[in-house]
Amino acid sequence: METSVGIVTTEYAEFDLELRLESGRLLGPITLAYETYGTLNDRRDNAILVTHAWTGDAHAAGRHHPDDRKPGWWDGMIGPGKVLDTDRFFVICSNVIGSCKGSTGPTSINPRNGRPYNLNFPVIMVRDMVRAQVLLIDRLGIDRLVTVMGGSMGAMQALEWGIHYPERVRSIIPIAGTGRTSPMAISLNAVARQAIYNDPLWKKGNYRPEHPPADGLALARAIGHISFLSDASMQMKFGRRFSARDGQFDFFGQFEVERYLEYNGGSFIDKFDTNSFLYLAKALDLYDVAFGFDSRREALSQLQCPSLWFAFTSDWLYPPYQTEEVVEILRELDKPVEYHLIDSAYGHDSFLVEPEKFTPKVVELLDRLTAEK
Numbered sequence: 001m002e003t004s005v006g007i008v009t010t011e012y013a014e015f016d017l018e019l020r021l022e023s024g025r026l027l028g029p030i031t032l033a034y035e036t037y038g039t040l041n042d043r044r045d046n047a048i049l050v051t052h053a054w055t056g057d058a059h060a061a062g063r064h065h066p067d068d069r070k071p072g073w074w075d076g077m078i079g080p081g082k083v084l085d086t087d088r089f090f091v092i093c094s095n096v097i098g099s100c101k102g103s104t105g106p107t108s109i110n111p112r113n114g115r116p117y118n119l120n121f122p123v124i125m126v127r128d129m130v131r132a133q134v135l136l137i138d139r140l141g142i143d144r145l146v147t148v149m150g151g152s153m154g155a156m157q158a159l160e161w162g163i164h165y166p167e168r169v170r171s172i173i174p175i176a177g178t179g180r181t182s183p184m185a186i187s188l189n190a191v192a193r194q195a196i197y198n199d200p201l202w203k204k205g206n207y208r209p210e211h212p213p214a215d216g217l218a219l220a221r222a223i224g225h226i227s228f229l230s231d232a233s234m235q236m237k238f239g240r241r242f243s244a245r246d247g248q249f250d251f252f253g254q255f256e257v258e259r260y261l262e263y264n265g266g267s268f269i270d271k272f273d274t275n276s277f278l279y280l281a282k283a284l285d286l287y288d289v290a291f292g293f294d295s296r297r298e299a300l301s302q303l304q305c306p307s308l309w310f311a312f313t314s315d316w317l318y319p320p321y322q323t324e325e326v327v328e329i330l331r332e333l334d335k336p337v338e339y340h341l342i343d344s345a346y347g348h349d350s351f352l353v354e355p356e357k358f359t360p361k362v363v364e365l366l367d368r369l370t371a372e373k
């Protein structure tokens with residue numbers, strides 16, 4: 001049985017308007033990159049929005065070209081007969097504003113001067129990303145989404161959808177998220193930022209695209225990457241193994257884990273723009289569900305739909321207690337809420353590496369919602 005969505009194309013929705021951001025600044029016109037899988041039914045009520053993490057993109061499933069080395073980032077989840085079954089659901093994955101993956105971000109042309117925004121791009125919040133996604137969902141003619149589902153920054157987007165657009169969602173599924181970014185998570189991003197700022201090629205964001213601050217970005221990504229892993233996953237993957245290529249007493253000889261970080265930091269330079277990385281890190285750091293409300297309780301009281309939450313035992317970036325704090329408040333508020341602590345050794349990135357550990361609960365929720373229709 002064919003379980004892949006096959007060859008897919010990224011589409012680009014253009015909005016000739018100015019969006020008022022949380023900062024009060026205006027951003028426009030706006031482009032959003034997105035992909036869709038499956039078919040929107042006649043009642044237009046079978047749509048699911050998948051929201052991505054920090055360095056993700058709209059390409060969640062299938063391949064752009066038969067020779068692509070890897071499929072989309074959540075290909076195991078999306079396709080005929082899969083968890084997000086494209087025989088039943090119309091699955092949308094939208095890139096976020098601020099990103100460099102086809103949507104309006106710091107690399108886009110500033111209409112006011114015809115030059116790339118670079119640091120003239122406004123600071124955006126997760127809520128602004130969602131505001132832009134609402135334009136896309138309107139454009140697709142969808143009133144209500146079956147669910148909004150995503151991990152990490154995707155979880156923040158799902159929660160913002162539920163709180164600010166309660167009439168537009170029938171459920172939300174935040175995975176490996178947090179209700180507010182902790183000082184520890186912020187401090188890791190702060191060090192990553194310094195790695196970039198200290199690279200002479202960064203030039204306060206005015207680097208030429210062909211000469212990015214590669215050393216700074218690679219180091220910044222390596223710092224981030226450590227926080228996506230866990231003690232257990234590093235023990236399993238690398239242990240204390242020394243790189244077979246190097247002599248143990250070579251001064252620059254590397255442990256296997258060092259090679260891994262160097263490789264993943266280095267390969268990231270070709271995949272992501274430095275300013276976008278910084279703007280999205282800022283959005284992550286600014287995240288607090290209570291922003292604009294008197295309290296988290298007041299913010300969470302806006303949520304009307306069922307919410308299904310997952311946290312991972314080995315996630316030390318957004319540890320389970322941060323999801324549990326939110327779930328606890330929702331329970332006190334008598335909201336329909338379900339929470340599962342998933343035993344996984346893969347740290348924050350467990351939502352990408354071991355989705356099979358939590359997907360049965362997702363299927364249960366989707367079946368329930370479909371039966372209720």
Ligand SMILES: CC(=O)SCCNC(=O)CCNC(=O)[C@H](O)C(C)(C)COP(=O)(O)OP(=O)(O)OC[C@H]1O[C@@H](n2cnc3c(N)ncnc32)[C@H](O)[C@@H]1OP(=O)(O)O
Pocket residue numbers: 052053054055056057073228256257259260261263264267349352353
């Ligand atoms: C929604 C989103 O979040 S989309 C963004 C997802 N992508 C990322 O986060 C980019 C970084 N990638 C990753 O973190 C991982 O690939 C994941 C989480 C997506 C998947 O994890 P895993 O399946 O465990 O992959 P793993 O960590 O083993 O491999 C990552 C890379 O390191 C390489 N690698 C593995 N071991 C070693 C090693 N000992 N030395 C050097 N390189 C190594 C792999 O070959 C792979 O290279 P590739 O990216 O060119 O294919």
Ligand SMILES: N[C@@H](CCO)C(=O)O
Pocket residue numbers: 053054055056152153228348349
């Ligand atoms: N590894 C994912 C998760 C980060 O939160 C990313 O880079 O987007």
